[in-house]
Amino acid sequence: MDVVVLGGGVIGTTTAYYLAQRGAKVTVIDRQPGPAMETSFANAGQVSPGYSTPWAAPGIPLKALKWLFQAHAPLRIRPDGSLYQWQWLAAMLANCTQARYVQNKARMMRLAEYSRDCLRELRSGVDLRYEHRTGGTLQLFRSAAQLDAAERDVAVLAELGVAHQLLTRTQLTQHEPALARSAVPLAGGLRLPNDETGDCFLFTQQLAAAARELGVRFRFNARIDRLETRGEQLTGVIVDGERIATTQCVLALGSYSRPMLQALGLDLPVYPVKGYSLTVPLTRPEAAPVSTVLDETFKVALTRFDQRLRVGGMAELAGFDLALRESRRATLEKVVKDLFPEAGDLSAATFWTGLRPLTPDGTPVVGPTRYQGLWLNTGHGTLGWTMACGSGRVLADQVCGLAPDIDTEGLALARYARPARSASRPQLGMARRRQA
Template identity: 60%
Template structure:
C-alpha cells in the first residue's frame, strides 16, 4: 500500500515510521527544508500523559477575565479578524464545565498513556536517544486553592489508574532538591512519576533519519497545493510546481495548516493556532536546576531539564497565525525561571523561540478517518503533540490498514463533532461543507 503523509513534525514523522513498519510504501511531504522546524522545534520537552488535560477547564472563563489585566498572564487574546476565531473560542468556553472537562480528560489520558508506552517500546527497539529522562513531572502549586484543584485532578487520575502523588512542601523538596531555596513560595505539588522528558526536535530528527534508512521517502521543500477528490476518495495530491502524486491513502499531519488544507474538501477541522513561547538556557549550575520537569501552575509554564540546557516553555496567545516574538512573553518565561531556579544558568544567554500549537476546543486531537475513505487526519494535539505522537501514529497506521487499534479510538476522530462521517453525495467530487454539530 502506498501512503502519502503530509507534514514532518513529530506527529508526521512518527506516523511515517509506524506506517513503514507495518509494510507500507511511505512518502512524506514537507514544505520546510528539514523535519521538526515548526511546532516541534523548541517545545517544552515533556512527554506528560499524567498531565494530559484540556485547557478548557472549570474556572477558566473567570481566570481569563483576570488575566486580561495581569502582566504575566498565561493567556492573551487578540482578534484576528476571523469568524472562526470567535466560533472556536465559544466552543472552548462551552467545554469549561466539570462534565466536559472529565469527558475530555478521559479521552486524552488513555491516548497519552498508550503513546508513552509506544515511545518506550520504540526507544528500546531502535536504541533511540534524545537527551531523554524518565523522572516524572512535578506540578507545583503556590496557593491552597491550586492545591485543592490538584487534589481534584488526582481523583480523576485515580479513576483512570494513572500513578500520581499529592505532595506537601517537604515532599516537593524531596522530589526536586533545587526547589529547597524557594520552598516557602509553594503549598504543595502533584507528582506524576511516569512522565518523561527530552528534546523533541532531536527525537524527530533522529527518528526521521531511521525511517529514511528503512525506506521512507522524505521530500523536503515541497509545497502541497491541494488534495483532489473524486467521489468518496482522494484521487491525488497536487504540488505547487504542478506535480501530481497518487497514493492509496493520504494522512494529513500538518498541525495548524490542516484546517486550511481540509476546508476545500468540505471538512471543517476545529483546529486553531495557539501561540506558545520558549527559552533555552545553558546550564552552568546543574544542582540549581530541576532534575526533570517542573510545571508552575500559576503561570502555566514548564521548566524541563535537558543534559546541559534548561527549556522553559508555556504561554498561550489566541491571535491567529502571528509568529512575532513578543518581548513581554519572553520576560515572563525568564521571570518564572529566575523565581524558581535562580542559579541554574545565565538568562542573558537564553535563546528565544515562538511557535503555533494546533489546538481543538475540547483539547482532544483529531485522530482517525474522515468521510473520504482514504483520507485520515492526525492533527490538533495542542500542547501535547510529542506526548501523544507515537500513540496517535499507531492508531492512524491501524486505521489506514483497516486494523482494530489497540486502544479505544472511537471518540478521537471527527465523529465526535457530529456529521463528519457522512457519506459523500453521489455525483459530486466533493462533499458539502461539514459543519460542527451543536
C-alpha cells in the same frame, strides 16, 4: 500499499515510521528543510499523560477573565480579524461543563497513556537519543489555595488509576533538590512519577533517520498546495504545482491542517494557539531541575535536558502570528529567576515561538474522513509530543486495515458531525456538508 504523509513534524514522522513498520511504502512531504522545524521544534519537553487534560474545564471561563487583566497572564487574546476565532472560542467554552470535561479527559488520557507505552517500546527497539529522562513531572504550587484546589485533580487521578504523590513544601526538595534555592515561597506540589521528558526535535530527527532505514522517503522544501479528489475518493496531492497521484494520504499539517481541508468542505475545528519557549544553557547544573517542574501560577514548564533548560508555556489566540514578543520572554525569565535563579545564563538563551494546533475539546483528530483514502492525524494542541507515538501507531493500524490496540471512540473528525435536527451540540457553524 503506497501512502503519502503530509507534514514532517513529530506527528507525521511517527505516523510514517509506524506505517513503514507495517509494510507500507511511505513518502513524507514537508515545506521545511528537515523534520520537526515548526511546532515540534522547541516545545516544553514533557511526555505527560498524567497532565493530559483539556483546556476547556469547569472554572476556566472565570480564570480566563481574571487573566485578561494580569501582566504575566498565561492567556492572551488578540483579535485576528476573523469570525472563526470567536466561533472557536465559543466552542471551547461550550466544552467547559463537567460532563464534557470528563468525556474529553478520558479520551485524551486513553491516547496519552498508550502513547507513553508506545514510546517506551520504541525506545527498547531503536537507539533513540533525545536527552530523555524518566523522573516524572512535578506541578508546583506557590499558594496554599492552589494546593487545596489540587485535591480535585487528585481525586480524578485516583479514579483513572494514575500514580501520583501530593507533596508538602518540605517534601519538594526530595525530588527537586534545586528548589531549595528558590527565590519565592512554595506551598507544595503534585508529582506524577510515570511521566517522562525529552527533546521532541531530537526525537523526531532520530526517528526520521530510523524511518529512512525502513524505506521511508522524505521530500523536504516542498510546498503542499492542495488535495485532489474525485467524488468521495482522494486521488492526489498537488505539491509545488506538480500532481502526485495517490489514493492513501495522511494529513499531519499541525495548525495548517484546517485551511488545507477547507477546500474539500471539511470543517476541522483547529485553532493555532501560540506558545513561547526559552532554551537556557546551564551554568550550574546542580542548581537546575532534574526533571520537569510546572509552575501552576504562570502555567510555565521548566524541563531539564542534558546541558540545557527548556522553559515553555503561555497561550495567545492571535491567528497565524509568529512575532516574538519581549513581554512574553520577560514572563519566562521571571519564572526561571523565581524558581531556579542560579541555574543558567539567561542572556545566552534562545527565544522561540510555535503554534499549537488546538481543538475546542482538547482531543486530537485521529482517523478517517468521508473521503476514501484521506486520513487525519492532527489537532494535538498542548500535547502533541505526549501523544505522538500512540496517535501514529493507531492511525498506521487503521490505514493498514489492522485493529488498533486501543478503543478509537471519539478520536475521528466524525465527533464534530452535526446531528440531524438537533441544536444541542456546539458547532463552529462553518460546516456546510456532513463531515467524515
